[in-house]
Amino acid sequence: MLGKRRAQTPSTLKLLARSVRFNYLESMQKNRYWHDNDPVKTHFFNALQALFPEGERFFMDSARDVRDELGKGNIPPALLEQIQLFIRQEAMHGREHDNWSEALIELGYPAMEMFDEKLKRDNAWSRKNLAPITRLAMTAASEHFTASLAHLFIYHRPDLVEKAESPFRELLIYHALEEVEHKAVCYDLYQQAEGSYWKRASAMVFVTVDLLLRLRNRMQYLLEQDGLWDAKHRRAMRALIWGKDGIMRALAPFLLQYFRPDFHPWETDERRDLMERFREEMDLIEKMQEPSADAA
Secondary structure, eight states: OOOOOOOOOOTTOOOOOOBOOOOHHHHHHHOSOTBTTOHHHHHHHHHHHTTHHHHHHHHHHHHHHHHHHHOGGGSOHHHHHHHHHHHHHHHHHHHHHHHHHHHHHHHTOTHHHHHHHHHHHHHHHHHHHSOHHHHHHHHHHHHHHHHHHHHHHHHTOTHHHHTBOTTHHHHHHHHHHHHHHTTTHHHHHHHHTTOOHHHHHHHHHHHHHHHHHHHHHHHHHHHHHTTOOSHHHHHHHHHHHHSTTOHHHHHHHHHHHTTSTTOOGGGSOOHHHHHHHTHHHHHHHHHTOBOOOOOO
């Protein structure tokens, strides 16, 4: 009997680098707790998104460095084009999340800049001390984490998006769609570079633990700054992340798939369901696109 065919990136896949701009500060000034009027949920997203700008620069550098190390002649043309568009998408994401973080600083959370500077130093250290293929393994694992979040938003916890006010709701949907579109680019590049299974598996463990620690530190700071780092809000934070219906419990099955030796990110395709569930927001996003520059 023939074995099950391993999933692969769709041959018809088209990545689109959408360029949008939102006014985060104005919305925060109207309602500081823009996610369901809940400071814990709001600061979960404020903390999570603050990891993205430097994270995405790390991802872009990793993809470029392995691409250049391999040589463009040794990479399939379709994958080369996807790498280029992945870099453009991540550049746009970084710009928007920089603006979000700047709004938080202006709103009264100045240490968010300190956290960002620490990430910059860590990225500079890693580029100097870690091989490109190791950084790409970390990037591929991180991309699976963010694609799993998009999967969660669509099928299991749509309330995490639907209860967010505009423009945060639209930004989360826009980002989720593009994370799904490019979820296999760095994975496929890693495979093309003949990266090992054990390196990519250990990278998944590292980036998950690292992300959760950095997320917690930022959440604690944001809640402390609001005078809300008390037993009630700490319990609410634990429940949101680790509770029965918590984000990490819901994410766990998708994250664990990554440890299968035959895993591929395109075993699921969330694009159509995401666009159908969030059609109104997607229509707005498509209308407000700006011409995007080539960031590669």
